[in-house]
Each structure stands twice: as C-alpha cells, then as structure tokens.
C-alpha cells in the first residue's frame with residue numbers, strides 16, 4: 001500500500017490542532033486533535049511512498065513509534081485515505097495506460113470522494129471500462145449524454161436510432177455540423193468514439209450485437225437509457241415500449257426535453273422502483289382525463305421541429321449521465337423512483353416521486369408489500385430485508401452488471 005491523503009480535498013487548519021479536509025460541506029471532514037508535526041507529515045502521504053519508508057521518514061521527523069501507522073489507520077477510518085497502488089488487476093491495467101488515466105484524473109479524484117476504502121476510486125473507474133450501456137435516441141440529449149458516458153470511461157456505448165441527422169440535431173458535445181445528412185446511428189457512434197479517452201476493448205462486438213438482437217436487445221446491458229427525440233416519450237413514456245426491459249430485469253433511465261421542460265428519471269430498477277406503467281397509472285388516478293390526453297398526443301404525427309432549448313438539453317444530458325454513472329458505480333441515485341424536472345427560464349431542478357402502482361403489471365407495489373410484511377415478521381425477516389434499502393438495491397444491481 002502507498003497511502004495517499006485524498007488529493008481532491010483541499011486542507012486547511014481551523015485552529016492550532018484541528019485540520020479540515022475539503023471545502024464543500026458535502027464531503028468535508030474535520031480531524032483533531034492533530035499536532036503541527038503530524039500535520040506536516042501529511043504532505044508525505046502523497047502516494048509515492050510505502051509504509052516502511054513512511055515509518056522511516058516519521059522517525060527522522062521525531063514522531064514516536066507507531067505514530068505513522070496510527071495516523072494512516074485513522075485517516076483510512078475517516079474515509080480520507082486512498083492507495084495509489086490499490087484497486088486490483090483492472091486498476092493496475094488502467095494505471096499502465098497513462099494517457100487514458102491522465103484524461104480521467106479529475107473523475108478519479110471525484111470518485112475518491114464517494115468511494116470510502118483506499119483503492120476503491122480507481123477500482124470503480126476501471127470497472128466502468130467493462131460496462132455496456134445502450135442509449136436509445138440520437139437527438140441533442142442522447143448524443144451529448146452518450147458522449148459524456150464515453151468521456152467518463154464507460155467502455156461500450158451503443159447509440160440506437162433511425163433516420164438521418166437533421167440540422168436541429170446538431171449540438172456542442174453531441175452531433176457535429178458535418179454529420180448532417182448521415183445516418184444518425186453512425187454519426188452518433190463516431191461522436192461517442194471521439195469523446196472516449198481511448199478505444200474500448202472490443203471483443204467480437206459484432207457477434208455480441210447479433211446475440212443481443214436475438215434475445216430482444218437487452219441481454220448483457222448494464223443499463224439502457226431512453227432519450228427519445230420526441231419529448232412526449234419522456235413526458236408520458238409508453239409502458240408497452242418498456243415491456244421487454246421490465247421482463248428481462250434491465251435497469252433503464254428516461255431523459256429528455258418536452259417543450260420547455262427537461263426531465264431526468266425515473267431510473268427504473270424492475271421490481272424495485274416505479275416504472276413507466278406505474279407513472280401512467282398514478283397520473284390516471286390523479287387526473288381522469290390523462291388517458292384521453294395521452295391518446296391524442298400519441299395519435300398526432302409530430303411534423304414540426306420540437307422545442308428543445310440547447311442549454312436545457314445539455315443540462316438534462318449532464319444530470320442524466322451523472323445519475324447513470326452513479327448507478328453504474330454501485331450507488332443509488334435520487335432518480336430511482338423519482339423524476340427530476342427543470343423548466344426554462346428558471347432552471348430550478350425539483351424531484352417528483354414515481355410510486356409503484358398496485359395496478360401496474362410490473363408487480364413492484366405487490367413486492368414492496370410482501371417485503372414490508374416479512375420485515376414485520378421479526379425472526380422470519382429475510383437477509384435482504386435487514387439491509388438498508390440503498391445497500392440492498394446497489395448490491396442487487398451491481399451483481400446484474
């Protein structure tokens with residue numbers, strides 16, 4: 001182990017013997033008491049030295065025996081320590097690709113803020129390289145989002161769409177102007193490749209694709225992101241369109257712009273969180289005219305160019321990509337069971353819950369009831385029921401990956 005105080009957190013002394021690691025409250029920690037000699041020793045914990053060398057340096061600085069080990073342990077316990085040699089074989093392979101890792105250094109530093117154990121951050125970053133995500137829809141939101149995921153280190157991203165690039169599909173960070181007239185899928189794949197820090201390890205991807213198509217295009221996918229060019233399919237997602245995803249247990253996330261409103265979510269974890277069908281049923285409960293409106297919206301062919309504020313599209317793509325990455329990294333983002341929305345010109349993001357609905361064939365509401373009953377049952381409670389909801393979900397879904 002080569003201990004390293006997480007470099008993402010800027011240090012400052014609150015007083016003579018208290019150190020604050022980090023500025024922003026979300027991840028800042030205060031450690032004390034700490035004497036000035038120990039404080040200066042922190043500079044040596046930069047990942048370039050192993051423990052034996054650090055102990056020797058400590059002795060030279062007059063620190064008592066065992067002090068260095070105690071400090072390292074204390075920092076690790078507080079989640080402030082990383083290991084510049086840890087993370088396992090995939091992390092080692094990534095370290096060998098210096099140009100790739102250099103591109104991802106800010107993301108690695110950011111991951112270190114949420115990955116508690118030394119070596120976890122690079123382990124998560126390296127794990128992204130073996131993931132396969134499908135993005136359905138190559139409009140402004142879809143291609144920016146797919147490019148962001150590629151740029152953040154996700155190994156394989158497959159953008160699906162039909163037709164050819166229109167002038168209004170073009171966006172900074174998305175489809176370039178010189179792709180107008182090309183097939184959307186091809187242009188989007190090229191944009192994604194250009195955004196990636198290197199060429200992903202492509203092992204017979206053509207074969208893989210054929211296999212997937214046979215099995216309904218969902219097997220082997222860590223996540224499907226639905227970014228339809230027509231915002232209606234995000235505002236009022238059609239439950240029938242997600243049936244194969246629900247049936248195969250494939251996690252999926254909705255993101256898009258409808259008129260002047262950007263939508264991120266829900267992230268659907270089939271059987272665990274509310275889906276498009278639950279959303280639809282809930283709305284029909286609250287507003288009996290909802291089904292009639294949706295039928296009218298769906299029946300008319302959209303002939304005009306839909307409204308889509310470029311900055312809102314970029315914002316939606318960024319927020320949705322963040323939620324997707326958090327999920328892929330093993331966390332549970334707040335879009336699981338909720339939709340985040342923001343409208344022009346205020347851009348005030350707010351969340352609306354998407355509750356599991358008892359009438360929805362996905363069965364999440366029923367399952368939830370069963371679990372609550374078993375938790376109430378005391379000694380008969382299942383292992384899963386004893387874990388916090390987030391831990392259980394992320395555990396479950398990491399395994400799927």
Ligand SMILES: [Zn+2]
Nearest residue numbers: 275278360362
């Ligand atoms: Zn449902």
